[in-house]
Amino acid sequence: MNKLLQGLLSLVVSSCVVLPTLHVALRPSPARYVRSPDGPPEMARELAAAQVAAWDDGQRDVARQVNPEWDLGHHTFLALGLTNLAIDATPALRETYRAKVDAVVAEVRARPQQHFHLAYFDGAFRDRRGRSLFVDGEVLLMLAGRLAVWPDPARHAELAGLAKDVVGEMSAGPVLMGESYPNECWMYDNTLALAALAVTGHVLGHAVEGAEALTQRWLAGAARLTDPHTGLLVASTTWDGGTLDGPEGSSAFAVAHFLELVDAKMAREQYERAKERLVVRPLGFAYAHEWPDPALWGKDPLPVRAGMPDVDSGPVIPLVHAGAGASGMAVLGATAFHDDALVAELVTSMELAAFPERKNGALRFRATNGLGDAVLLYAMAQGPLWRLVRAGKATS
Amino acid sequence: MTTSSSSLVTVPRFFLLVAGLPLAILAVLGACGAREGIDVVMTGSGSRALLGAAWVATWLAAVIASPIAAGAALVSFGLRRWRGR
Numbered sequence: 473m474n475k476l477l478q479g480l481l482s483l484v485v486s487s488c489v490v491l492p493t494l495h496v497a498l499r500p501s502p503a504r505y506v507r508s509p510d511g512p513p514e515m516a517r518e519l520a521a522a523q524v525a526a527w528d529d530g531q532r533d534v535a536r537q538v539n540p541e542w543d544l545g546h547h548t549f550l551a552l553g554l555t556n557l558a559i560d561a562t563p564a565l566r567e568t569y570r571a572k573v574d575a576v577v578a579e580v581r582a583r584p585q586q587h588f589h590l591a592y593f594d595g596a597f598r599d600r601r602g603r604s605l606f607v608d609g610e611v612l613l614m615l616a617g618r619l620a621v622w623p624d625p626a627r628h629a630e631l632a633g634l635a636k637d638v639v640g641e642m643s644a645g646p647v648l649m650g651e652s653y654p655n656e657c658w659m660y661d662n663t664l665a666l667a668a669l670a671v672t673g674h675v676l677g678h679a680v681e682g683a684e685a686l687t688q689r690w691l692a693g694a695a696r697l698t699d700p701h702t703g704l705l706v707a708s709t710t711w712d713g714g715t716l717d718g719p720e721g722s723s724a725f726a727v728a729h730f731l732e733l734v735d736a737k738m739a740r741e742q743y744e745r746a747k748e749r750l751v752v753r754p755l756g757f758a759y760a761h762e763w764p765d766p767a768l769w770g771k772d773p774l775p776v777r778a779g780m781p782d783v784d785s786g787p788v789i790p791l792v793h794a795g796a797g798a799s800g801m802a803v804l805g806a807t808a809f810h811d812d813a814l815v816a817e818l819v820t821s822m823e824l825a826a827f828p829e830r831k832n833g834a835l836r837f838r839a840t841n842g843l844g845d846a847v848l849l850y851a852m853a854q855g856p857l858w859r860l861v862r863a864g865k866a867t868s
Numbered sequence: 869m870t871t872s873s874s875s876l877v878t879v880p881r882f883f884l885l886v887a888g889l890p891l892a893i894l895a896v897l898g899a900c901g902a903r904e905g906i907d908v909v910m911t912g913s914g915s916r917a918l919l920g921a922a923w924v925a926t927w928l929a930a931v932i933a934s935p936i937a938a939g940a941a942l943v944s945f946g947l948r949r950w951r952g953r
Binding site for chain 1: 882903935936939947
């Protein structure tokens with residue numbers, strides 16, 4: 473046997489053993505990423521510890537120069553993550569989290585809407601209000617979550633006022649899609665707003681005026697916002713409902729999660745379709761594509777902005793087409809729909825390629841930024857708030 | 869016979885070298901603080917991003933290629949023993 477043949481044979485045999493078992497060496501124990509009856513997974517607490525410390529240091533770490541939208545996303549996911557963690561926390565920690573959530577909400581509300589948008593926000597909105605549902609919806613969800621966990625009837629009027637604005641912004645659109653940029657409506661923002669209205673109704677003890685009718689009409693018209701080639705809701709539309717961005721991984725998983733409070737059956741269907749169309753699971757690892765396979769469109773034209781990486785998608789790794797934003801949001805989808813097998817594979821990929829850094833019980837991922845860490849915090853912590861709303865009971 | 873035997877020995881040695889190389893480079897990059905540059909790989913540029921990118925590439929090589937090369941060294945060593953019986 474010559475050297476080359478021996479080398480090749482050795483390499484093939486070794487690869488056949490090592491590659492299928494590599495994930496075993498990298499996979500953390502389930503307690504780190506699966507919620508137990510006693511509370512959130514260890515990763516949620518560690519991510520929260522790192523982010524609370526970073527917040528106290530004045531760090532926002534979201535590369536605003538690249539995308540100011542990340543700044544709002546960071547605030548929202550941090551606040552929602554801490555809100556969920558507070559439900560199972562000790563009284564002292566619960567109070568710490570309340571103070572942080574209040575500070576996060578206050579910081580967002582102190583800024584003009586433009587602060588969280590790219591430059592083209594300064595155009596002519598189709599809706600005469602000219603407001604961003606991106607900001608208004610996320611503020612409403614943060615405040616409603618805060619008041620669901622730490623009740624304060626004195627702030628109900630403030631909450632109801634914000635909810636009224638959100639109902640107005642969505643109801644004004646011909647297809648019930650509120651704008652976040654001039655003539656640009658995002659599915660993420662609109663489904664988040666519907667979830668925020670559901671949480672608000674829970675807090676107030678009655679539905680927000682117009683919210684139930686809006687939600688029913690929106691659901692009835694959802695088919696026209698759905699891409700027929702994938703069965704997934706499109707990522708963005710014009711005010712009139714024309715598709716701008718087709719289905720996207722950085723949107724689809726979160727949309728499914730938000731819809732859980734609106735229509736559980738539709739939410740589950742969207743999650744399963746997103747998983748089928750976007751998730752790749754090689755050798756015990758997993759990641760998500762930003763866009764479905766263009767072959768699904770056959771001879772039909774692709775959506776206007778198909779395959780164009782943007783500030784929402786984050787970087788897309790060449791060859792394997794792994795989307796950073798899509799993969800992070802896939803963790804949220806998998807945890808929300810109790811898909812523990814997929815969570816395990818996604819977390820294993822993070823151990824391999826997201827460069828976790830653990831120090832003194834705090835965890836951050838070096839390959840992402842503050843928004844990525846906050847999304848992962850929320851993904852690991854989410855569940856209690858949605859359950860609270862669904863059960864329709866208040867906490868004290 | 870001597871030539872054949874020594875040529876067989878070089879295969880596992882080659883794989884051991886390949887297995888160890890990324891680990892050695894990783895140690896050097898670590899000493900240079902390259903791991904601190906991972907943060908800016910996604911959005912930044914300049915020397916820190918370059919070092920961070922080098923760290924990412926070498927880390928992936930160390931995690932994936934080193935075990936395969938180490939396994940290949942083991943297999944080729946076994947083949948040598950089997951051939952020597």
